[in-house]
Amino acid sequence: MDAEVRPEGAISVRDLGIRFTRNRAARRNFKDLFGGRTRRRRPDEFWPLRNVSFDVAPGEAIGVVGRNGQGKSTLLKLVAQVMLPDEGVVSVQGGVAPLIEITGGFVNDLTVRDNVNLTAGLHGMTTREIAERFDEIIGFAELEKFVDTPYKHLSSGMKVRLAFAVISRLEEPIILVDEVLAVGDAPFKAKCYTRIEELLAGGRTLFFVSHSEKDLLRFCTRGLYLDKGRLVLDAPIREVVARYNADYGVKG
Numbered sequence: 021m022d023a024e025v026r027p028e029g030a031i032s033v034r035d036l037g038i039r040f041t042r043n044r045a046a047r048r049n050f051k052d053l054f055g056g057r058t059r060r061r062r063p064d065e066f067w068p069l070r071n072v073s074f075d076v077a078p079g080e081a082i083g084v085v086g087r088n089g090q091g092k093s094t095l096l097k098l099v100a101q102v103m104l105p106d107e108g109v110v111s112v113q114g115g116v117a118p119l120i121e122i123t124g125g126f127v128n129d130l131t132v133r134d135n136v137n138l139t140a141g142l143h144g145m146t147t148r149e150i151a152e153r154f155d156e157i158i159g160f161a162e163l164e165k166f167v168d169t170p171y172k173h174l175s176s177g178m179k180v181r182l183a184f185a186v187i188s189r190l191e192e193p194i195i196l197v198d199e200v201l202a203v204g205d206a207p208f209k210a211k212c213y214t215r216i217e218e219l220l221a222g223g224r225t226l227f228f229v230s231h232s233e234k235d236l237l238r239f240c241t242r243g244l245y246l247d248k249g250r251l252v253l254d255a256p257i258r259e260v261v262a263r264y265n266a267d268y269g270v271k272g
């Protein structure tokens with residue numbers, strides 16, 4: 021499909037590959053850097069994702085499934101374009117609201133208020149729009165008494181609340197949710213589920229990483245199953261969950 025005509029919220033991934041080094045100490049040395057065009061392959065390099073291709077239409081809700089360490093978070097970071105592939109192309113139409121790390125990109129020494137302003141501003145919200153939504157965001161996060169508290173002094177559950185409240189209020193057409201809901205308490209989770217359903221009803225594209233079969237089936241229509249660096253199945257979510265359970269003997 022021509023990138024020019026691809027609608028907002030669409031994603032195209034072609035022959036994606038990313039290479040990591042297992043051991044941080046084994047970084048490239050000077051010899052590797054200046055020792056000619058073909059760098060020696062280090063034995064501790066590996067490809068958490070390789071030869072991965074798929075297309076996502078606007079408004080699709082994709083569940084990403086796989087065991088620990090199979091590249092789910094890495095895939096979301098590539099879609100969010102906070103990581104670049106070593107092979108292939110990730111093309112994303114429109115902005116991405118990434119709920120991909122508990123920190124949500126927040127700055128430790130800034131207050132809750134300043135972090136909300138900063139994150140919303142970075143995603144293109146005007147000062148006026150932020151001011152209009154500020155109370156609602158803080159109310160959703162239930163952090164009214166912590167508005168002037170430095171972010172680093174929040175509990176981990178409070179950090180997740182703040183991240184979810186801000187990120188889910190952005191206008192971006194694509195939203196990425198990586199496992200963060202696992203941290204919240206039950207009443208907060210229930211609010212998040214309702215918010216995700218509203219976002220989906222509003223036509224957002226969702227990437228949802230979860231180990232909860234119930235959550236995957238609740239929100240997602242399609243699944244991507246990652247295993248040993250490959251996309252082993254791209255199919256309706258029920259089929260993907262069934263295959264994963266058959267492979268690894270997991271019960272919902």
Ligand SMILES: Nc1ncnc2c1ncn2[C@@H]1O[C@H](COP(=O)(O)OP(=O)(O)OP(=O)(O)O)[C@@H](O)[C@H]1O
Nearest residue numbers: 040041042068086087088089090091092093094095
């Ligand atoms: N920046 C990095 N440098 C080196 N290795 C990394 C880096 N980030 C992730 N990895 C490794 O890449 C692999 C894939 O990690 P990733 O976090 O994408 O897995 P995941 O499927 O999201 O796992 P989980 O279910 O445990 O969250 C793992 O082996 C991990 O150790």
